[in-house]
Amino acid sequence: MADSDELIDELAKLALFADLDEPQLRAVAHIFEEAWYAADTRLLRQGIGGSGFYVILEGEVAVVIDGEERARLTRGDYFGEVAILLGERPVADVVAQGPLRVLHLAGQDLHSFLLTYPRVTYRVLVEQTRRLRNANRWRR
Amino acid sequence: MRGAIVASMALGTTEKAELLGHSELFEGAPPTALERLAERAGEQSFADGEYLVRQGQAGTGLWVIVSGGARVVRGSEELSRLGPGQFLGELAVIDQQPRLASVVAAGPTVALGLASWDLFAEVEKDPELAAAMLRGLAHRLRQVIGEAHH
Numbered sequence: 001m002a003d004s005d006e007l008i009d010e011l012a013k014l015a016l017f018a019d020l021d022e023p024q025l026r027a028v029a030h031i032f033e034e035a036w037y038a039a040d041t042r043l044l045r046q047g048i049g050g051s052g053f054y055v056i057l058e059g060e061v062a063v064v065i066d067g068e069e070r071a072r073l074t075r076g077d078y079f080g081e082v083a084i085l086l087g088e089r090p091v092a093d094v095v096a097q098g099p100l101r102v103l104h105l106a107g108q109d110l111h112s113f114l115l116t117y118p119r120v121t122y123r124v125l126v127e128q129t130r131r132l133r134n135a136n137r138w139r140r
Numbered sequence: 141m142r143g144a145i146v147a148s149m150a151l152g153t154t155e156k157a158e159l160l161g162h163s164e165l166f167e168g169a170p171p172t173a174l175e176r177l178a179e180r181a182g183e184q185s186f187a188d189g190e191y192l193v194r195q196g197q198a199g200t201g202l203w204v205i206v207s208g209g210a211r212v213v214r215g216s217e218e219l220s221r222l223g224p225g226q227f228l229g230e231l232a233v234i235d236q237q238p239r240l241a242s243v244v245a246a247g248p249t250v251a252l253g254l255a256s257w258d259l260f261a262e263v264e265k266d267p268e269l270a271a272a273m274l275r276g277l278a279h280r281l282r283q284v285i286g287e288a289h290h
Contacts, residue, residue, distance in 0.1 A: 065285070082278040085271075091285055114271050121270040122263055128277040129235040135284040 007034065010057060011103075014076045019119035031113060032103035037096045044080060044090040051107035053080045059100035064093040072097070081124060084110045151206065151252065153178045159204050159252055165230050166269075167276045173262060173269040180258035186210075186245035192228065193243040199232020201255040208249025214241045221246065233259055234273075 008025045011017045017025060032055070037043065043054060046065065055078040063071040063079070070092065073079060083090045084107040105113060114121040151159070156178035160166055166174060183206065186192060192203055192210055204227050212219045212228070219241055222228060228243050233256050263270045 081274075082281060085275045085278040086282060088282070091282065111271065114274065115267040118264050118267040118270050121267060121274060122260065125263070125270060125274055125277065126235050128274065128281060129231050132277060132281050132284065133231060133235075133237070135281060 004029075014055065016055060016076065016078060016120060016123050019123070020117065024117065028117075031109065032105050035102050035104045037100040037102070039096055039098045039100075041096045041100070042093050043096065043100075043102075044083070044092065044094040046091060046093045047089050049089055051080070051084060053084060053105040053107070053110045053113075054078060054094075055103040057101045057103060059102075060097045061100065062093075062095050062097050064095060065091060078124075078127075080107075081110060082128075083107075151183060156181050156252055159206070159225070160254065162225060163202070163204070163227050163230055164276050164280060165202075165233075165273055167279075168272040169269050170266070170272070173266045173272075176262055176266070177254060177259065177269075180262070181252050181254045183250055183252050186249045186251065188245055188247050188249075190245045190249075191242060192245060192249075192251060193239050193241075195240065195242040196238050198236050199229050199239055199256070200236060201253050202227060202229035202233040202259075203243075203251040203253050206250040206252050209246045210243045210249060210251075211246050212241050212243050 007029050008022065011025050011028060012020075012022075017028060020028065034057070043052075043061065056073060056075050058075060060072055060074045061079070062069050063073065073094075079094055080090070114124070153175060157171070157174040160177055160181060161169070161174050166177070186208075193199070195214060205222050205224050207224055209224075210222045210228070212222065222243070229239075231237070232239060233254065236256055263273070
């Protein structure tokens with residue numbers, strides 16, 4: 001459990017949680033687990049598994065599909081929600097590019113989290129729309 | 141006369157909900173949420189050549205064509221045509237990005253519009269709607285990634 005004041009200050013600066021007030025941020029800090037990973041750790045494995053919703057606090061990850069790097073995600077970015085929402089396996093490897101600090105939420109807790117914080121859900125919705133636009137552009 | 145035509149075509153909430161429900165965006169949305177969106181959605185008639193959407197302007201809503209049709213144009217190039225039941229602005233209604241193309245009525249056209257702020261108000265009130273939309277987008281994202289790789 002990670003709910004120090006410093007963590008709450010950190011969360012307040014992330015776009016994903018920008019609409020939350022302090023008690024809500026405190027609750028979020030309580031719901032998520034803070035976790036650290038070494039460089040080269042695979043947090044999600046394409047076609048295999050690894051479940052969870054991750055929000056990056058420090059460090060960077062590579063999103064790799066069929067061995068090809070497709071994107072880099074960094075502080076404030078998040079991943080893992082698509083596989084959870086669809087109940088499917090991840091379509092990408094997500095690999096730490098150096099020491100990584102994240103917030104982690106177990107897959108089965110994501111739905112109730114999103115229902116409790118509709119403004120966070122809306123932020124995720126906007127981000128997914130942006131990703132869909134980018135994916136469409138990439139395909140052409 | 142145009143007013144009379146529109147009046148005779150005015151849609152009820154149930155019909156509007158059904159039209160909106162055909163958007164992939166609202167697949168799996170609770171029927172009650174669709175009804176509330178339908179109540180906020182409004183019909184508008186466009187004369188031939190009138191703009192539904194202008195290239196470069198921020199998207200502030202989605203439209204579904206009720207009758208008539210529309211041309212999707214970029215500069216002087218026609219990209220596609222839309223007919224009854226087809227949608228425009230399904231992504232723009234969420235992220236309000238500038239439109240990449242204009243949409244112009246081809247003949248007298250009626251469209252049902254849902255404004256971004258009305259959608260946002262409903263999403264805030266009804267997290268199940270937001271969750272359903274999120275699943276819909278996740279599904280589309282997967283399809284796009286899948287197509288790109290196979």
